[in-house]
Amino acid sequence: MLTGRPDMSPDEAGKARKSFGESPWVFHVNTGGCNGCDIEIVDTLTPYFDVERFGMRRVPSPKHADILLVTGPVTRQSYGTLMNAYETAPDPKLVIAIGNCACGGGICHDSFTALGGVDKAIPVDVYVPGCPPRPEALIHGALLAIGKADQKISKQTYREGVDDARPPV
């Protein structure tokens, strides 16, 4: 769950997670998105949705950040910038992929200029899909990342003949 430190012991990870619950500071990286998700992130910082109730503040440098908010499909031009920001942020850190482009490539998933998803470049902790996600969805994702909310959807599978009641012809 906590990226950057896969060798972390459960005790250390628990302490780190507890510290994230207090006041995680976020740094925002745009990796070639259309700015729709960025505007929604700004929206969550306004008094209307006021994410500072949970101690979250947007900081201007990844050196101060606990959480990286990544938007965009990771274009080839922005790959280096993203890796710089990821390596500069101190461990332990969380990565939240915001928007369709960051989660699975979005409409740029088969483009030759983009990697198609943040998880192709760096490990991701929480995916927040939506094009763009609503500010409430962003708050839900942030709370899920720091362990204050529960996940609401899970994988669904259905096989005809196994999961249905209709008799075969």
Next chain:
Amino acid sequence: MSGILKLLKIGLVRGRVTRRYPAERTPPPEGLRGRPVLDFDACIGCGGCATACPANALTVEEAEGTWTLRLFYGRCLMCGLCEEVCPKDAIRLSDEYELATTNREDLEVELQLRRVACSGCGKYFTTRRVLEETTAEYSELSGGYSDDFRDVITLCPDCRRRKWGEALADAYREARYES
């Protein structure tokens, strides 16, 4: 100082504007396009939604005996084109928007239907539910179900074309010999 007083006045007049989101869930606005939800029992497997999907969030994989529709929420734009083209209303946009997950697999939906084999050449060509649907519609329109229709509908498009071509050739030959 006057600036602070001005802000204080605005604050006192307007009161609290912040939504208490996680404690109180604000009702979604009218006509919100949330995540699409599949009705597994209603889907007949025509594949129209996968053709219409602009971002390839819906994809179809045709294997030997199975037809699999995959929906990946991490790519879905919630545009509603799938809802528009679905003939059975099996895919609908809901008002759920809290889709955050810690796992990529949790954003997937998988629907697997059975395909039927051609009675002529044995090639798999369409899903069982499409045949059922076509049969039901035909029976309704023509007021009954005939064995001729069963012979035709269980053939794949290639075999059907060949069968009709042969029938046409036979009719032509007969007509020539008679004259």
